[in-house]
Amino acid sequence: MALKADAYVVLNDGHKMPVIGFGTAAAEQETKEQAGEATKVAIDVGYRHIDCAFIYGNEVQVGQAINAKIADGTVKREDIFYTGKLWSSNHVPERVRPALEKSLKDLGLDYMDLFIIHNPVELKPGDDPFSKDENGKLIFHNTDIRDTWKALEACKDAKLVRSIGVSNFNSKQLELILNMPGLKYKPVCNQVECHIFLNQSKLLEFCKSKDIVLVGYSVLGSSRPKDWVDQNSPKVLEDPVLIDVAKKVGRSAAQVAMCYLLQRGIVVLAKSFTPERIKQNFQLCDFQLSAEDIQRLDGVNKNMRYFNIEIWKESPKYPYHDEY
Incomplete structure (x- = not known):
């Protein structure tokens, strides 16, 4: 049976997450205003799941787009599932709620549907999102992630956010939260890089066993700058098996x-910030791949990341030393 346009998954706290989301991270050559305009197009096309983050620097514009579409009657606030993210310099418990409130103010929203820890890697607390020492090296910090999680649970209790989760965590880092004393709310999701070259089969199996939804980003590969991504990496959309299927x-x-x-x-x-591609990427509801097609695409997996993020490797919380 083909996917329905309004398909969703039920999270472990009972809330519903649409299965197709619109990502708003802008590439170097794209402006904040483009992110806002693209968000309007996405909502017009039918996207109801909007994914953004403090570090993207465009929450103001994305929030304005959402509110414009509410104001013109296209959607109601409850129709939109908005995901925001806690940046790496805000892991200390006393910075969690202020970071969430700052994002809500920029967005012009009363609550988020989902607030996730953007990365297990923690940087020095402060207003500089990429704190560095006199030699230009990142300054890492090591707050117990369970203390960060307790602060997120308090934000959920305060009704500033409906669901809480994580991003870029490996299975051991997830288990730290799942096994913590006094856990009140499990992470509802783990948002990770996922595509045909990194199909995350083992992490997916682990997350399913814990009733945690896996959310994939960079599902079409990545065109991020060379500081983040090896420009010689193979391109997802040029893979011959994918093209043949x-x-x-x-x-x-x-x-x-x-x-x-x-x-x-x-x-x-x-x-995508191109209107035609935004529309095309949402048209997934009238076809289905066969078991043979899935098996062929399984065979394309290389366990290859676009985002190894070498600059994080000195952190004790770097998540990619482990297999999954």
Whole structure:
């Protein structure tokens, strides 16, 4: 059976997350205003899950777009599932709620649907999001992540956010939270890089066993700058197996790459600021891949990350030393 346009997953706290989300992280050449305009297009097309973050620097513009679409009657606030993220310099418990409140103020929203820890790697607390020493090296910090989580639970109790989760965590880091004394709310999701070259099968299996939803970003690969991504990496949308499957089902490579993840139970975030692609990336509801197609795409996996993020490796919380 093909996916429905309003398909969602029920999170472990009872709230519903649409399975196709719109990513708003801008590339170097893209402006904050473009992120806002693209968000309006996405909502007009049918996206109801909007993913943003403090570190993207465009919460004001994305919030204005959401509110404009509420004001013109396209959607109601309760129709939108908004995800925000706690940045790495705000892990100390006393900085968690102020960071959330700052984002809400910038967005012009009363609450977030989901607030997640952006990265297990922690930087020096402070207003500089990338604190560095006199030699230009990042200054890492080591707050117990369980204390950060307790502060997030308090934000949920205060009704500033409906659901709480994590991003870029490995299974051991997730277990630290799951096994903590006095745990009140489990993470509802783990948002991670996920695509045909990094299909996250082991992490997916682990998360499913704990009733945690896996949310995939960079599902179509990444065009981020060379400081973050090896420009010689193979491109998802140029993979010959993917292209062959796409021809067989009469769809674009991007649509098949996303459908592959969706059919495995992964929520996908698609990012494009081009109106036609925004529309095309949402048109996943009238076709389905066969078991043979899925198996062929499984074989493309290389366990290859676009985002190894070398600059994080000296952190004691670097998540990618472990297999999953």
